[in-house]
Amino acid sequence: MSKRRVFPHTPAEWPFFYGWVVLAVGAMGTLATAPGQTIGVSVFNDFLIEVLSINRVLLSTAYMIGTTTSAVFLARAGRVLDRRGSRVVGTVAAAGLGLSIFGMTQIDRAAAGLASVFGGTVIPAAIALSFGFFLLRFFGQGVLMLSSRNMILKWFDRSRGKVNAILGVTVTLGFSYAPRVFEAVIRAHSWRVAWALVGTAVLGFAVVAAVFYRDNPTMYGLIPDGPLRDRPKRRRVWVPRRFANLTPIGATTGEDRTLGEARKTVTFWVFLLVLTLSSAIGTAFTFHVVSIFETAGLSRLSAVAVFLPASVVGIVVKFISSWASDYVPIRIFPILHAAALVLHLVAIIVLRSPATIVLVIVAHGVMQGLLTVNASLAWPRLFGLAQLGTITGFTMTWTVIGSAVGPYIFSVFFNLSGSYTLVSIILIPPCLVLAGLAIWAYRRHVPVTRG
Known part of the structure; x- marks a missing residue:
């Protein structure tokens, strides 16, 4: 070099x-x-x-x-x-x-x-x-x-x-x-x-x-990680039975793939669709948070106040999940992310009292925290660096569209039904399907350098 x-x-x-x-x-x-x-x-x-x-x-x-x-x-x-x-x-x-x-x-x-x-x-x-x-x-x-x-x-x-x-x-x-x-x-x-x-x-x-x-x-003339790369690493493939003695999985950059090759894999679409749904639901919640809370009989002040504690939860989840991604297969995270989406939608449905606000805070924080891992770390881990810009540009197109369409969909269903319960119920099955696909993709094969 x-x-x-x-x-x-x-x-x-x-x-x-x-x-x-x-x-x-x-x-x-x-x-x-x-x-x-x-x-x-x-x-x-x-x-x-x-x-x-x-x-x-x-x-x-x-x-x-x-x-x-x-x-x-x-x-x-x-x-x-x-x-x-x-x-x-x-x-x-x-x-x-x-x-x-x-x-x-x-x-x-x-x-x-x-x-x-x-x-x-x-x-x-x-x-x-x-x-x-x-x-x-x-x-x-x-x-x-x-x-x-x-x-x-x-x-x-x-x-x-x-x-x-x-x-x-x-x-x-x-x-x-x-x-x-x-x-x-x-x-x-x-x-x-x-x-x-x-x-x-x-x-x-x-x-x-x-x-x-x-x-x-x-x-x-440099290498990724610099001096940190010289530290010895043990490689780990299967994780669930070995959580007690986790060690780093080694190099976390996958074999270089083109966008066309990536789009032919189920894993690519599982990650992308989870991110898109998360962007749509998260942005819709943020955009309509006052209306969601007022519809549930709660105050505007309560609505605005959820973001600070939710951000604290998000920070904790981001830190733990990002750190854990060096030790566990990356394909675990869309499963958790899809589950968090379901929890968030359920929280909107059951939101009625101050006690249920805690569920909203936890669900929103966990969802936003996992978004960091799946939006940032998955693509180089799975498809390499050669076309990272092309791949992430394509995926960001989907997530940005999700952030634009999500609030609109929520407002349409609110005008139809007078609440946000119906749209939340409708969105739960797609989240469950994605969770199932993520589990299926994980159980098929989990090579070290491919996540």
Whole structure:
């Protein structure tokens, strides 16, 4: 392996393993996507409704259109990531997200300009919002997240689960705190100033990405894990009877497969469909949480209060499951994830009293915690690194569409039945089927390097 020199510094010349720098800046890049995530956008919703003189239904529709459209382009972005690497793609994505946030500060003026062409107010507002949400979701939730996460996964192999645990805890805490920061700036100044400051910060991070992002350790004469790789590892294939004396399973990167080859396997679709359903149910719950609780006879305050304890549960589950992924076959986790989805839906159905809120908190936290393992660690473990960007771009397309469609489906069934019980009952059988398929795929064969 040759030591490739890259301006302004070469990773091989650092006094310690550069993977730790990659983990730090990759975590920063993931946190920088917060303005493009649902949790970051939602803080500005009421101000958008006010300045555009629209209702919440139109806002939600524009958000769904923008999110779904961004998902269509993510598969292509994943292929570009494989060709150009995380440094180029991550830098461009951060710059694009920063400029998009600045554009959102002028959303009402953009709508007014479109009104001079189309007339009226509804269509111009819908077009401006849909395009603005498309840019936020594509660059934020999509490309910057994809490039940052994939970069980290390439720099670690045997320690990938532990590193992902650190990343998961950091990102969960950051995302949970981001709305408070945005809200504080809005109260101190205004929503335009808040978005302008956030946009400036993200543009600043684009410089950080250009300087410190590096795609693959082998390009610089390094190997994944660095010095950690020299530690002796025992290999383990079958786990259930040996939980008492777990040892690391060894290298956790599978044989390189193309997206076409991956799509021919049952395991690929089990993971993908579990992730898609989880994205749909989790986003729908977050989007409609106040309505879900009020329908159950509980207060708005109780609804908003579930996210902090749920995030604590999620952090614990993320850390334990990510750490455990270095010791147990990865195919165990979609089974647990599907079971958590069933538990979440049951929690919505039985939600009636303060006592059942605990079940909602635990179910939501466990579901979100397992999402990290199945969305991040499964793909390199099962299908290698050669087309990781292409594969994760394709899978993210599905999960982003799930996050766009989920809230809409829940609202449709709520209008039909007056509650969220019917939609929850309807979604339980698909979750059970996926759990059964996951068990079947696990029991067929569980080779070490393939998960």
